[in-house]
Amino acid sequence: MRNRQEQISQVVVTAVQMRHIEERIFAAGMHVAALMEKVAGLIARRIQDIYPNFGQEGEKDAGTQRCGDAESKNVSVSLRLPLFASSVSSPHFPSLSSSIRVGILVGPGHNGGDALVVARELYFRGYEIWIYSAFSKLKELTAQHLQYAQSLGIPCYQEISQLQDCDFLVDGLFGYGLERTLTDPIAAAIDRLNEWNKPIISIDLPSGLHTYTGEVLGTAIRATHTLCLGLWKLGLLQDQALDYVGKAELIDFDIPLADVQAVLGDTPKIKRITPATAFSTLPLPRPPVTHKYKEGHLLLICGSRRYAGGAILTALGARASGVGMLSIAVPESLKPILVSHLPEALIVGCPETETGAIAQLQLPEKTDLSSFHAIACGPGLTKDATAIVQEVIASDAPLILDADGLNILAQLGTIPTLQKRKATTVLTPHTGEFQRLFPDIPDPKHDRVLAVREAAAQSGAVVLLKGARTAIANPQGLVWINPESTPALARGGSGDVLTGLLSGLLAQAVTKQIAVEDIVATAAWWHSQAGILAAQERTELGVDAFTLTQYLMKILSNPKV
Ligand SMILES: NC(=O)C1=CN([C@@H]2O[C@H](COP(=O)(O)OP(=O)(O)OC[C@H]3O[C@@H](n4cnc5c(N)ncnc54)[C@H](OP(=O)(O)O)[C@@H]3O)[C@@H](O)[C@H]2O)[C@@H](O)CC1
Ligand SMILES: Nc1ncnc2c1ncn2[C@@H]1O[C@H](COP(=O)(O)OP(=O)(O)O)[C@@H](O)[C@H]1O
Ligand SMILES: [K+]
Numbered sequence: 001m002r003n004r005q006e007q008i009s010q011v012v013v014t015a016v017q018m019r020h021i022e023e024r025i026f027a028a029g030m031h032v033a034a035l036m037e038k039v040a041g042l043i044a045r046r047i048q049d050i051y052p053n054f055g056q057e058g059e060k061d062a063g064t065q066r067c068g069d070a071e072s073k074n075v076s077v078s079l080r081l082p083l084f085a086s087s088v089s090s091p092h093f094p095s096l097s098s099s100i101r102v103g104i105l106v107g108p109g110h111n112g113g114d115a116l117v118v119a120r121e122l123y124f125r126g127y128e129i130w131i132y133s134a135f136s137k138l139k140e141l142t143a144q145h146l147q148y149a150q151s152l153g154i155p156c157y158q159e160i161s162q163l164q165d166c167d168f169l170v171d172g173l174f175g176y177g178l179e180r181t182l183t184d185p186i187a188a189a190i191d192r193l194n195e196w197n198k199p200i201i202s203i204d205l206p207s208g209l210h211t212y213t214g215e216v217l218g219t220a221i222r223a224t225h226t227l228c229l230g231l232w233k234l235g236l237l238q239d240q241a242l243d244y245v246g247k248a249e250l251i252d253f254d255i256p257l258a259d260v261q262a263v264l265g266d267t268p269k270i271k272r273i274t275p276a277t278a279f280s281t282l283p284l285p286r287p288p289v290t291h292k293y294k295e296g297h298l299l300l301i302c303g304s305r306r307y308a309g310g311a312i313l314t315a316l317g318a319r320a321s322g323v324g325m326l327s328i329a330v331p332e333s334l335k336p337i338l339v340s341h342l343p344e345a346l347i348v349g350c351p352e353t354e355t356g357a358i359a360q361l362q363l364p365e366k367t368d369l370s371s372f373h374a375i376a377c378g379p380g381l382t383k384d385a386t387a388i389v390q391e392v393i394a395s396d397a398p399l400i401l402d403a404d405g406l407n408i409l410a411q412l413g414t415i416p417t418l419q420k421r422k423a424t425t426v427l428t429p430h431t432g433e434f435q436r437l438f439p440d441i442p443d444p445k446h447d448r449v450l451a452v453r454e455a456a457a458q459s460g461a462v463v464l465l466k467g468a469r470t471a472i473a474n475p476q477g478l479v480w481i482n483p484e485s486t487p488a489l490a491r492g493g494s495g496d497v498l499t500g501l502l503s504g505l506l507a508q509a510v511t512k513q514i515a516v517e518d519i520v521a522t523a524a525w526w527h528s529q530a531g532i533l534a535a536q537e538r539t540e541l542g543v544d545a546f547t548l549t550q551y552l553m554k555i556l557s558n559p560k561v
Contacts, residue, residue, distance in 0.1 A: 004257055005252065006274065006276050007257060007260075008231065008250075008252060008255070008257070008260070009232075009250065009272065009274050010268070010271045010272050010274055010277065011231050011232060011260055011264065011268055011271070011272070012231070012232045012233075012234050012237060012268070012270040012271065012272055012481065013231045013232065013233060013234065013264070014211060014212045014233075014234055015176040015177070015179075015211035015212065015233070017263050017264060018176050018211075018230070018231060018233070019176070020263045021230075021231070021255060021259050021260060021262075021263050024259040024262060024263070025255065025256070025259060028259075032110075032141065033141055035253070036110065036113050036114060036117060036141065037117060038253055039114060039229055039230070039251065039253045040113075040114045040115075040116075040117030040118050040121065041117070041121060042251050042253060043114060043118050043203060043227055043229075043251055044117070044118045044121035044122055044125075046227055046249075046251060047118065047122065047170065047201055047227075048122070048125060050201065050225060051100060051102075051167070051168055051199070053099055053100045053122075053125060053126050053127050099126050099127055099128050100127050100128065100167045100168070101127070101128040101129075101130060101165065101166045101167050102119075102122055102127045102128065102129050102130070102166060102167065102168060102169070102170060103130050103131075103132060103163035103166035103168070103169040103170070103198075104116070104118065104119040104129060104130070104131045104132065104169075104170050104172065105132050105163075105169060105170065105171050105172055105173050105193075105207070105221075106119075106131055106132065106133040106135075106138075106142070106146065106172055106173070107135065107142075107172055107173035107174045107175075107207065108135040108137060108138050108139060108142065109139050109142065109174065109175065109177045110139060110141065110142060110175065110177070111172045111173065111174055111175030111176075111177065111203055111204055111207070112133070112135075112138065112139075112142045112146075112172045112173065113139065113141050113142035113145050113172075114172050114175070114203050114204070114229075115170055115171075115172020115203055116131075116142065116145035116146055116148075116149055116172070117145055118170055118172070118203070119131060119149055119154060119170070120145070120148065120149055120152070120154075123149075123152060123154055129149075129154045129155075130154075130155050130156075130157065130162065130163055130166060131146075131149060131154055131155065131156040131157065132156075132157050132158075132159075132160055132162070132163050132189075133146060133156055133157075133158070134158045134159075134160075134185065134186065134189065160189035160192050160193055161192070163193070164196060166198065167198070167199075168198055168199040168200065168201065169193065169198055169199070169200045169201070170200075170201050170203065171200050171201065171202040171203060171206060171207050171221045171223060172203045172207075173186065173190070173207035173208075173221070174207040174208065175203065175204035175205060175207075175229070176204060176205065176211040176233060178207065178208070178209075178210070178211070178217060180217065181217045181218040182207075182208050182217055182218035182219055182220075183218065187208075187218050187219045190207065190208060190219045190220065190221055191219055193221075194219075194221065194222045199224045199225075200221055200222065200223045200224055200225075200246075201223065201224065201225045201226075201227060202221055202223035202225070202226045202227070202245075202246075203227055203229070204226075204227070204228060204229045204233070205226060205228065205233055205235060205236055205241075205245075206220050206221040206222070206223040206226060206241075206244040206245060206246075207220065207221045208220025208221055208244070209235050209236075209241050209244055209245075210235055211233050211234070211235045212233075212234050212235055212447070213234075213235060213238055213240070213446060213447045213450075214234075214235035214236065214237070214238030214239075214240050214241030214242075215235075215238075215240060215241075215446065215447075216240070216244070220244045221244065222243065222244050222246075223244060223245060223246040224246040224247065225246050225247050225248075225249070226245045226246055226247070226248040226249070227249060227251050228248055228249065228250050228251065229250075229251050229253065230250075230251070230252070230253050230255045231250075231255060231260065232250060232272060232483075234270060234449060236248050237272070237449075237469050237481045237483055238447070238448055238449065238469065239445075239448060239467045239468045239469055240445065240446075242468055242469070267478070269477055269478060269479060270449065270478075270479045270481065271478075271479070271480055271481070272480075272481055272483045273480050273481065273482050273483065273521045273522075273524065273525045274483075275525075275559070277518075277521065277522075277525075278521070278522045278525040278526060278529075279559060280518075281505075281509070281514055281518055281519055281522045282522060282526070282556060283322065283556055284322065284505070284508045284509065284512060284514075285512065290324075291324075292324040292325045293324060293325055294324065294511060295322070295323065295324025295325075295508055295511070296321075296323045296324045296325070296373045296374070296504065296506075296507030296508035296509075296510070296511060297323075297324060297325040297327070297371065297372050297373050297507060298318055298323045298325070298326050298327065298372065298373065298374050298375075298376065298503055298504055298506075298507035299327045299328075299329060299369070299372040299374075299375045299376070299397075300314055300315060300318060300326070300327070300328045300329065300375075300376050300377075300500065300503065301329045301358065301361070301375065301376070301377040301378075301381070301388060301392065302314050302315075302328070302329075302330065302376070302377070302378060302379040302380050302381060302496075303330040303331060303334050303338075303358075303379070303380040303381070304331055304334075304355070304356050304357045304358070304380055304381060304382045304384075304385070305331060305333055305334070305352070305355070305356025305357075306355075306356055306380075306382060307379075307380030307381075307382065308330075308334050308337055308380070309380070309493065310379035310380025310403070310493065310496045311328065311330050311334060311338060311379065311380050312337070312338065312341050312342075313379070313493045313496040313497050313500065313545050313546065313549065314376065314379045314380075314496045314497070314499050314500035314503075315328050315338065315341070315342050315345060315500055316341070316342070316497065316500060316546070316549035317496065317497035317498065317499065317500025317501040317502075317503075317504070317527075317549055317552070318376075318500035318501065318503055318504035319342065319344070319345075319500070319504070319549075320500075320501055320504070320549060320552035320553055321500070321501050321502075321503075321504025321505045321507075321508065321523075322504065322508065323503075323504035323505075323507050323508055324507075324508070325346070326342070326344065326345040326346070326504070327345065327346040327347075327348060327372070328342070328345050328346070328347050328348065329348040329350050329358065329361055329362075329363070330347065330348070330349065330350065330358070331349070331350055331351075331352040331356055331357065331358050332349035332350060332351065332352055333349075333352060333356065334349075335347050335349035346364070348361075348362065348363060348364065349362075350362050353384050353385075355382065355384050356382075357381060357382045357384035357385045358381065358385050358388050359387075360387065360388070361388055361391060369391070369392060369395035369396075369397050370395060370396055370397055372397050372507070373397070373398065373506075373507040373508070373510045373511060374397065374398045374399070374400065374503055374506045374507035374510060375392050375395065375397045375398070375399050375400070375503075376399075376400040376401075376402065376499055376500070376502075376503035377389060377392050377399065377400070377401055377402075377405040378400075378401050378402035378403040378404050378405025378406060378499065379402055379403045379404075379405075379495075379496040379499055379500075380403070380404070380496070381403065381404040381405060381408075382404055383404055383407055383408060383411075385404065385408065386408050386411070386412075389401070389404075389405055389408040389409065389412075390408075390412070393409070393412075393417060393418070393420075393421060394420075395423070396422055396423045397423055398423050398424040398425075398426075398506060398507075398510055398516075399421070399423065399424070399425050399426070400425075400426045400427075400428065400499060400502060400503045400506065401425065401426070401427050401428070402427075402428045402429075402495065402496075402499040403433075403495070403496070403499075406427060406428075406429050406433045406436070406437055407433065407436060409427075409437065410433075410436040410437045414437045414438060414459055415458055415459055418459045418460055418461055419460065421460070424461075424462070424506075424510075424516050425459070425460070425461040425462070426461060426462045426463075426464065426502070426506065426516065426520055427455075427459070427461045427462070427463045427464070428464045428466065428495070428498065428499060428502065429463070429464075429465060429466065430465075430466040430467070430495065431444055431445065431465070431466075431467065434451070434452075434455065434463075434465055437455070437459075438451075438454075438455045438458070438459075441454045441455055441458070442454075444465060448465055448467065448469070448471050449471055449473075449479055449481070451465065452464075452465040452471045452472070452473040452479065453473045453477055453479055455473065456473035456474055456475045456477075457473075457475055457477065459475075460475050461475070462474050462475075462516050462517050462520055464502075464520055464524060466495060466498075468485055468487065469481055469482060469483065469485065470482040470485070470524045470528070472517055472520050472521050472524060473517075474516070474517040478517060480517060480518075480520075480521035480524075482521070482524045482525055482528055484528060484529070484532065485528035485531060485532070486528065486531045486532045486535045486540060486543070487540060488531050488532075488534065488535040488539075488540040488541070488542075488543035489527075489528065489531040489543065489548070491543065491544065491545060492545065493544070493545030493546075494527075494531070494543075494545045494548055496545065497527065497545050497548050497549055497552075498523065498524070498527045501523050501526060501527055501552065502519075502520060502523035502524075502527075505519045505522060505523050506519055506520070506523075526552065526555055526556075527548075527552075529555045530548055530551040530552045530554070530555050531543055531548060531551075533551050533554060533555065534547055534548060534551040
């Protein structure tokens with residue numbers, strides 16, 4: 001069972017794929033109404049966990065303007081409230097002396113149907129329910145649920161302003177069926193309710209977001225929670241959606257794995273990185289009889305007189321990877337400071353340019369670039385180190401390029417330059433570097449997954465596109481997305497730490513036949529988990545890049561899988 005849950009948590013779907021999976025379930029005999037009951041029942045229970053109702057016993061009056069007609073009627077509503085009366089405080093509801101008032105936003109499709117089943121369930125659990133439904137045409141099942149809700153006396157409004165006094169809102173306007181840009185009056189209603197700054201729980205995805213790209217289609221609900229149904233929708237894992245998604249979680253409603261596999265294939269093309277996937281490679285296994293050169297020999301080429309810190313941070317990231325042997329090539333003048341920070345590493349002082357960049361690599365005798373299991377090149381180099389970058393690209397060692405390594409590659413021409421390489425290449429750009437490297441690929445701001453996949457296919461490299469939701473693609477089109485991180489990492493030097501960690505892991509992985517994209521995904525996960533843990537203990541402001549390096553080992557020593 002755990003295995004099923006794990007597999008489900010890795011799956012990421014588009015709207016089309018979700019619809020095909022759903023069609024298989026219905027074709028197999030599950031009735032759509034029964035599935036909606038099941039799913040919405042799970043949502044209602046989760047909402048009760050998030051916002052428990054400590055209501056007062058009693059009766060309430062509610063002024064009702066019925067949906068579908070303009071007349072206003074006053075109907076007395078008898079609420080079935082819990083037997084215990086209490087006055088409690090919560091972070092969301094400073095003083096709760098009566099039941100919680102929930103605004104339910106109902107759209108025309110089955111997302112609206114889900115919301116209406118939730119409305120009914122919460123109503124019977126003692127919540128006070130007010131419905132907003134402004135569509136003249138509803139899908140049949142949704143219309144039936146609305147009719148039943150109204151028969152219970154639940155008030156239903158066509159004006160969003162009527163819901164302003166609700167304690168929180170449930171967003172069932174649109175789910176994965178939204179394909180067109182939202183227009184008024186619904187767009188204006190969404191803008192209005194966003195201004196209220198109320199907690200909003202979105203069903204499946206915040207209404208207004210594109211299911212695949214996470215793009216805002218005109219306007220969108222700014223949710224505090226998103227309860228994603230059945231399988232993760234790709235749009236929720238795109239950076240541009242994150243301002244709207246809030247805390248996202250999956251409501252697993254037992255979609256059979258066979259149906260998922262029938263639609264996505266045995267090896268889905270887009271996967272979420274989970275703790276279990278990361279720990280399938282961590283800690284890297286080490287046989288009892290081994291030696292340092294068998295456990296990965298990594299060469300870092302980094303730093304300049306101007307950027308000494310980048311070299312130290314990259315090296316500290318590599319140290320945390322457990323790599324067997326760490327060699328670090330830096331400009332001669334940086335050698336003492338590197339030695340003092342990393343006494344275990346072999347520091348190779350290199351001749352410098354006038355500007356303090358590495359002028360040429362001067363490796364120890366009997367060592368050439370092919371001696372290394374991996375080479376990482378770039379952090380702090382400056383653009384004056386072009387010759388060095390050309391030299392490592394020409395080598396046959398697995399290569400990680402970052403920072404100025406990427407900027408120099410972009411100047412050389414990314415695709416023709418990399419075409420000559422036979423060994424593995426990993427590129428780790430942030431969005432700006434990505435655009436310089438791949439000017440012909442559509443801006444990743446629109447669709448990061450599409451962009452990173454295209455970049456990997458064109459360049460033949462494994463590409464890690466940094467961001468709030470880092471995405472990694474291999475040239476065959478497989479994409480890994482890192483679903484959890486923290487803005488605490490948006491801080492100078494944290495990318496250098498990732499480069500070091502990733503390079504150290506890659507140097508070990510090549511000796512252990514682990515797929516490159518898998519170890520890159522593991523590195524991205526490990527790095528962000530360290531950021532999350534550090535932010536929990538020290539606040540988001542307390543995660544400088546050096547501190548981050550100190551948290552890396554804590555993730556391995558206290559695994560929470
Ligand atoms: N997957 C599953 O197994 C399960 C799925 N379930 C639920 O079903 C949801 C999907 O339901 P859905 O297909 O009815 O689509 P949904 O998102 O509710 O809305 C589409 C409606 O909006 C309309 N419309 C579109 N764009 C518009 C616009 N710009 N402005 C205005 N209107 C617009 C469009 O109508 P149209 O105008 O195109 O005819 C259509 O009627 C899913 O997210 C989940 O919550 C669960 O109940 C059970 C398990
Ligand atoms: N908002 C964010 N949320 C989560 N992670 C972030 C965010 N912004 C940046 N990061 C992560 O921080 C790191 C920043 O790397 P980079 O931009 O190369 O910084 P630097 O060059 O200063 O080291 C990347 O791993 C990136 O994924
Ligand atoms: K929704």
